[in-house]
Structure formats: C-alpha cells, structure tokens
Amino acid sequence: MAKTITVRIDEHVYDIFKKAADGQKRTISNYIEYATLNYTVNDAIVDDVEMNEILTNEKDIKKGLSDISAGRYKIIG
Numbered sequence: 059m060a061k062t063i064t065v066r067i068d069e070h071v072y073d074i075f076k077k078a079a080d081g082q083k084r085t086i087s088n089y090i091e092y093a094t095l096n097y098t099v100n101d102a103i104v105d106d107v108e109m110n111e112i113l114t115n116e117k118d119i120k121k122g123l124s125d126i127s128a129g130r131y132k133i134i135g
Contacts, residue, residue: 075090
C-alpha cells in the first residue's frame with residue numbers, strides 16, 4: 059500500500075526537482091521517489107564486494123594509524 063508523506067523544500071529546490079521531473083516525463087512525486095531510491099540503493103549502501111575490500115584493508119589502516127600515533131611517520135599536507 060502506498061504511503062503519503064509531506065516534505066517541505068525551498069522554492070529553488072522545488073524548481074530543480076520540477077525541471078528534472080519534466081526532463082524525464084515524470085511527476086515530481088515520482089521523480090523524488092525514483093531519485094531517492096536510486097541514491098539509497100546505489101550510493102548509500104555498501105555492497106558485499108566493497109565491504110570485503112574495506113575489511114581486507116582494515117588491518118593496514120589500523121597499522122598505519124598506530125604508526126602515525128607512535129611518531130614513526132609524519133603527515134605532510
């Protein structure tokens with residue numbers, strides 16, 4: 059069952075959503091649903107491959123931070 063929510067947005071943001079929705083021949087509501095879902099699935103969630111890569115490098119990252127804390131390396135920037 060579809061749910062209804064109320065979102066308050068600035069007029070400038072509304073205009074951006076309106077142009078984007080018109081460009082895809084969608085309603086603003088459908089565009090916001092599509093864009094939010096697309097962002098959540100593709101950008102905000104770490105997939106299994108990415109998580110395995112993070113976990114593989116975790117020891118190296120902790121070792122590097124430990125070396126920096128112990129003064130064995132100097133951060134230049």
